[in-house]
Amino acid sequence: MLALAVPRWLEAVGGILFGMALVIGGIVLFGLLIARIGGPWVDRANAELAREQAGAEGYGWLPGTDADGQLHAAGCRIFAPDGDLRRILAGEYQGRPIRMAEFVYTEGGRLPSTSVNHLVAIELPVRLPELAIGHDLDIRAESVLDERAAVEPRMERVEVESETFNRQFRATALDARYASAVLHPRMMEWLLNQPPLNFWISGSLLVAYAAKPWTVPQTLTALPVLSGVADLIPPFVLSDYGQPVR
Incomplete structure (x- = not known):
């Protein structure tokens, strides 16, 4: 062969x-x-x-809308300018209207990734200037100093009188005097004794946020803190800095 x-x-x-x-x-x-x-x-x-x-319905949180667009606007300020709301719920907490939703956005080029975040908001009686409070100890949350959270004119870091508060929180605002008026000694002392939470005053909404999907337990943790913050905002801040809700 x-x-x-x-x-x-x-x-x-x-x-x-x-x-x-x-x-x-x-x-x-x-x-x-x-x-x-x-x-x-x-x-x-x-x-x-x-x-x-x-089980959201058990707490009176039912499918709702973001009719005035304020919750969506807050999500765009905090996370990304081109995201969308989903799973919108509305209800009441201690007599105050509340709304909540997931804020979803996509980023990346050839390999895009989708980020699912959540927002929980209590409505205030007036519209207030922007103010963001971020808890430095919550390393999972988006930093309020992130470039995506910038608004024009740019919000800047505000140092308050309490060094303990400055070490544990980041406060950013357009107006340092307004931030100091909101973060008075009693407010700071109260926040230091609450569960870690990042929140943002956006229009007439006091919004808690985190970079993870919405859940009932997270909402039950956020609402008492948000309600306490709303209770501790001084009346003169509402009258001097507030604008009517349209």
Whole structure:
């Protein structure tokens, strides 16, 4: 039997194809392994999120709207200028109207990623200037000094009289005197003894926010803090700095 001579170039091509097959096979096997291991974890996480998002109607939080666009505007200031609201709910807390929603936006170029955040808001009787309070200890939350949270003219860091408060919180505002009027000693002392929360005064809304999906437990934690802040805003701030709600 005659032996066939295989050209060296054909041997090289065969080696390259064999190597590529091994690499592709390895990638496929790795993907299957990740799916097998990660799939149940994702399912458990989704099931837990669904449980934590259930039962809103039991607290009187029903599907609603953001008719005046203020909650959407707050989300655009805090997170990204081109996001959308979903899962909008409305209700009352201690006699004050409230609204809440998830704020979703997409960023990135060729490989875009979707970010799901949440907003919980209590309505104030007047519209107030912008003021953002961020808890430095909550490393999961978006920083209020993030470029995406900037408004024009740009809000700036405000230092208050309490060094303890300055170490644990970041306050940004357009007007330092207004920020100091809101963050009076009693307000600062009260905030220092509350659960970590980032919030923003945006128009007539006092908005708590975090970079994670909305849940009932998070809302139950945020509402007492927001209500306490609203109670402690001095009447002269409402009259001197406030504008009628349109």
